[in-house]
Amino acid sequence: MLKLYDFLDSGNGYKVRLTLTQLGIPYELVEVDILTGGSRTPEFLAKNPNGRIPLLEFEDGRRLAESNAIICYLAEGTPLLPADPWLRAQVLQWMFFEQYSHEPNIATARFWVKHLQLDDLRRRMLEDKMKAGNAALGVMQRHLAGHAFFVDDRYSVADIALFAYTHVAGEAGFDLAAYPAVQTWIARVREQSGHKPITAR
Numbered sequence: 001m002l003k004l005y006d007f008l009d010s011g012n013g014y015k016v017r018l019t020l021t022q023l024g025i026p027y028e029l030v031e032v033d034i035l036t037g038g039s040r041t042p043e044f045l046a047k048n049p050n051g052r053i054p055l056l057e058f059e060d061g062r063r064l065a066e067s068n069a070i071i072c073y074l075a076e077g078t079p080l081l082p083a084d085p086w087l088r089a090q091v092l093q094w095m096f097f098e099q100y101s102h103e104p105n106i107a108t109a110r111f112w113v114k115h116l117q118l119d120d121l122r123r124r125m126l127e128d129k130m131k132a133g134n135a136a137l138g139v140m141q142r143h144l145a146g147h148a149f150f151v152d153d154r155y156s157v158a159d160i161a162l163f164a165y166t167h168v169a170g171e172a173g174f175d176l177a178a179y180p181a182v183q184t185w186i187a188r189v190r191e192q193s194g195h196k197p198i199t200a201r
Contacts, residue, residue, distance in 0.1 A: 002027040003057040007034045011107055011164035012067035013054040014198045018160055019071040022194035023078060029201050035115060068095045071157045080157050090151045094158040105133035107165045109172035137179050144181035155192055163189045
């Protein structure tokens with residue numbers, strides 16, 4: 001059975017748990033407390049030298065890190081990842097956008113606000129994170145105003161990747177009411193078969 005090393009409040013980990021569940025793939029969850037250095041122990045670093053979750057471990061001992069790489073691997077040959085080269089490239093385009101423009105701002109702001117003390121330095125940096133995060137939400141709003149999902153109007157790993165931190169962006173102080181098409185899309189993603197909340201095992 002697959003073994004997933006994860007922290008339940010992590011949006012990156014949630015992408016993998018949601019993909020596994022929606023594809024009906026059984027797995028064992030191994031919780032890693034990143035708040036107390038659980039991903040920085042010698043034991044964990046021997047599995048992933050980058051010291052980050054999620055990490056997927058296969059029965060044969062192979063391991064795969066980086067959430068978007070993991071969900072693309074899991075979705076291969078399923079409706080969640082198009083076989084058509086152009087549509088697949090569009091999925092990857094949105095997943096790269098998520099990791100470059102979206103996650104570094106929205107996820108980081110949420111982590112600071114929810115899990116860390118907002119000292120003077122982080123408070124100053126948070127303003128920039130909020131500005132960049134709102135810019136990313138604006139890109140999503142403009143696209144979703146004319147589309148049900150991100151690629152080919154079909155649910156895919158692009159939606160899973162972007163949903164993970166978007167639906168909890170309010171925990172960082174982002175006002176999702178300003179992005180009605182994003183809110184409608186969030187509701188649509190929640191209606192997909194096999195959906196579960198972020199902290200569900």
